[in-house]
Amino acid sequence: MEDGARVEALLQQQRALASFGELALRSENLDEILTEACRLVGNALGTDLAKVMELDDSGESLVLRAGVGWLPETIGHARIRADERSAEGYALKMGEPIVSSDLAEGDQFSVPHGLRDNGVHATVTVIIIRQSVNHPYGILQVASRSPRTFDGADIQLLRTYANLLAAAVDRITLLRTSYDQAEELAANEERMRLAIDVGRLGTWDWDIPTNEIVWSDEHYRMEGYEVGEVTPTFETWQARIHPDDKAETIAALERARDDRHEYVHEFRSLHPDGKVVWLSARGRFFYDENDQPLRMIGVMRDTTSRRRAQETQKTLIAELQHRTRNLLAVVRSIAAQTMRSTDDMAAFRTRFNERLSALSRVQGLLSRSDRERITIGQLIRMELDALGEPELEHRVQIGGPDVALRNSVVQTLALAIHELFTNARKYGALADGPGSLAVTWTLREDDGVQHLVIDWREVGITSHDGGRTGFGRELIERSLPYQLDAATRFDLQDDHLHCTIDIPLDRPLRSTPHAA
Amino acid sequence: MPHRATPSLRDRHILVVEDEFFVAEEMARELEEAGATIVGPVGTVDDALDCVASGVRIDAAILDINLRGDLSYPVAEALRQKQVPFLFATGYDAWSLDPGFRDVTRCEKPIDPSQVARALFPVPA
Numbered sequence: 001m002e003d004g005a006r007v008e009a010l011l012q013q014q015r016a017l018a019s020f021g022e023l024a025l026r027s028e029n030l031d032e033i034l035t036e037a038c039r040l041v042g043n044a045l046g047t048d049l050a051k052v053m054e055l056d057d058s059g060e061s062l063v064l065r066a067g068v069g070w071l072p073e074t075i076g077h078a079r080i081r082a083d084e085r086s087a088e089g090y091a092l093k094m095g096e097p098i099v100s101s102d103l104a105e106g107d108q109f110s111v112p113h114g115l116r117d118n119g120v121h122a123t124v125t126v127i128i129i130r131q132s133v134n135h136p137y138g139i140l141q142v143a144s145r146s147p148r149t150f151d152g153a154d155i156q157l158l159r160t161y162a163n164l165l166a167a168a169v170d171r172i173t174l175l176r177t178s179y180d181q182a183e184e185l186a187a188n189e190e191r192m193r194l195a196i197d198v199g200r201l202g203t204w205d206w207d208i209p210t211n212e213i214v215w216s217d218e219h220y221r222m223e224g225y226e227v228g229e230v231t232p233t234f235e236t237w238q239a240r241i242h243p244d245d246k247a248e249t250i251a252a253l254e255r256a257r258d259d260r261h262e263y264v265h266e267f268r269s270l271h272p273d274g275k276v277v278w279l280s281a282r283g284r285f286f287y288d289e290n291d292q293p294l295r296m297i298g299v300m301r302d303t304t305s306r307r308r309a310q311e312t313q314k315t316l317i318a319e320l321q322h323r324t325r326n327l328l329a330v331v332r333s334i335a336a337q338t339m340r341s342t343d344d345m346a347a348f349r350t351r352f353n354e355r356l357s358a359l360s361r362v363q364g365l366l367s368r369s370d371r372e373r374i375t376i377g378q379l380i381r382m383e384l385d386a387l388g389e390p391e392l393e394h395r396v397q398i399g400g401p402d403v404a405l406r407n408s409v410v411q412t413l414a415l416a417i418h419e420l421f422t423n424a425r426k427y428g429a430l431a432d433g434p435g436s437l438a439v440t441w442t443l444r445e446d447d448g449v450q451h452l453v454i455d456w457r458e459v460g461i462t463s464h465d466g467g468r469t470g471f472g473r474e475l476i477e478r479s480l481p482y483q484l485d486a487a488t489r490f491d492l493q494d495d496h497l498h499c500t501i502d503i504p505l506d507r508p509l510r511s512t513p514h515a516a
Numbered sequence: 517m518p519h520r521a522t523p524s525l526r527d528r529h530i531l532v533v534e535d536e537f538f539v540a541e542e543m544a545r546e547l548e549e550a551g552a553t554i555v556g557p558v559g560t561v562d563d564a565l566d567c568v569a570s571g572v573r574i575d576a577a578i579l580d581i582n583l584r585g586d587l588s589y590p591v592a593e594a595l596r597q598k599q600v601p602f603l604f605a606t607g608y609d610a611w612s613l614d615p616g617f618r619d620v621t622r623c624e625k626p627i628d629p630s631q632v633a634r635a636l637f638p639v640p641a
Contacts, residue, residue, distance in 0.1 A: 322582050329625045333538035479537040
């Protein structure tokens with residue numbers, strides 16, 4: 001070769017190397033870099049066959065990673081064992097460039113499948129070592145379809161490319177790792193944000209020395225701020241604590257900080273529009289090496305509805321207690337009254353059981369009263385039925401409009417009606433004889449207040465009133481006026497009874513304000 | 517053994533505020549048997565306030581807390597102002613009471629007159 005041509009070829013190689021160096025430093029596409037290296041070394045060494053093979057994770061085989069002169073479908077798939085029997089495996093093992101001059105004439109290496117097909121006669125193989133991990137990445141090999149030798153300059157050039165490739169592999173691996181990490185970080189943040197959002201959590205991250213706080217959007221809303229309305233600080237936080245809870249809430253925070261335990265506290269936030277929100281907070285302090293608090297991180301949940309449910313439950317339980325104990329007191333006084341008005345144990349038992357049954361019926365009715373209001377007709381019908389004597393029906397006339405009753409009226413009125421029916425059956429118009437009973441009711445309005453007027457008429461009474469207990473009469477004449485503001489009349493004659501009960505249905509307006 | 521006087525309700529005028537007729541009757545009877553003179557009974561906040569304001573002699577009072585759905589605290593307040601001792605006869609537990617009245621003695625219904633006497637008229641030790 002002419003000197004001039006040789007110099008020109010060298011310069012050509014230098015230019016190719018320089019531009020490849022730039023590619024290897026800049027490109028993020030490893031396939032492009034590897035393929036370009038194969039093309040350039042092939043050119044420089046005057047062949048059209050070059051390849052890069054990568055050592056797989058097991059370290060036992062080499063995979064064709066890039067190349068020129070190879071069928072595209074073999075890229076990424078063709079593999080050979082990484083052992084001494086091949087030039088590639090041997091180069092890897094020795095860590096030295098391996099020149100194999102004439103494969104056709106028999107060589108120390110077995111010829112990998114594919115090489116022969118391509119009519120390969122000579123190869124030169126160098127190892128690619130990643131400096132960062134001091135571990136072979138694979139090999140770079142140039143092959144010739146005609147017998148030839150490769151000199152020191154060829155090997156040197158190949159090694160230069162191999163080193164550039166190693167650097168590129170290192171750089172791109174590192175790049176991918178940091179991409180992956182950044183992606184994972186972003187995915188984590190997204191997961192966190194979603195969890196906070198779905199869980200409706202307010203979060204804070206407080207840099208204590210600078211008093212800078214980062215709030216989640218929900219945190220702003222929980223304290224009655226528009227998102228981003230204020231720059232969060234300790235002061236903007238405590239400004240929205242309910243005045244009644246402020247001192248204790250701040251004290252709890254300080255205790256957690258000083259005693260180094262978790263801050264767990266529930267308090268009310270008072271919003272500018274007067275809305276009160278219950279917040280349950282949980283947070284932890286972090287300290288520097290001098291035990292100075294450095295940072296605090298925490299979450300808050302809105303517990304207003306839970307609190308409200310608790311309040312309601314508390315009221316219901318108190319109400320239930322009140323009713324139960326009052327009911328027991330009523331039972332006790334009915335027992336005492338029955339005892340006073342009966343002569344013997346058998347009579348006591350009968351009357352007391354009847355009254356308890358009446359009380360029990362009305363409790364059953366009351367327990368369903370949240371679904372349907374109890375009407376006066378229902379109450380009267382129930383007590384007539386309780387006599388358990390359908391044949392009496394034709395002697396009883398019942399009639400009046402549908403009138404719903406307040407629950408507070410029902411129990412006392414039911415007991416009174418029970419006494420009236422029982423006495424009618426035992427001593428009155430429904431006892432054996434010709435008598436009959438008419439129970440009618442009407443509504444009247446007095447001074448804007450609706451009144452229910454019950455009219456009870458028994459005629460044809462024949463028996464004489466030896467056994468009347470007076471309990472029913474006391475109920476009507478004293479209990480109904482006392483408890484229900486009712487006006488009552490109880491007119492018992494020899495042969496008839498006329499009783500009227502006039503009950504205001506609406507509560508009269510109170511002159512005193514209700515206590516809370 | 518030194519004899520200690522047992523507090524008595526004899527000749528004490530006691531206001532009974534209770535909306536349940538039978539309970540009020542029973543309470544009045546128990547207290548009368550223990551020697552007391554009953555004022556009332558009354559069953560509403562308004563009637564009780566009228567009674568306290570009327571100037572009738574009241575040495576002590578027994579109040580139900582829930583009177584037809586109204587709370588009897590205004591009556592308690594009026595009695596406090598007149599320095600009349602009182603107690604709550606109620607099914608409510610302490611926690612459900614107004615915080616201003618949690619220190620008031622509570623007794624279960626039916627009442628026990630000797631317990632009422634001890635609470636309303638403590639004998640100095």
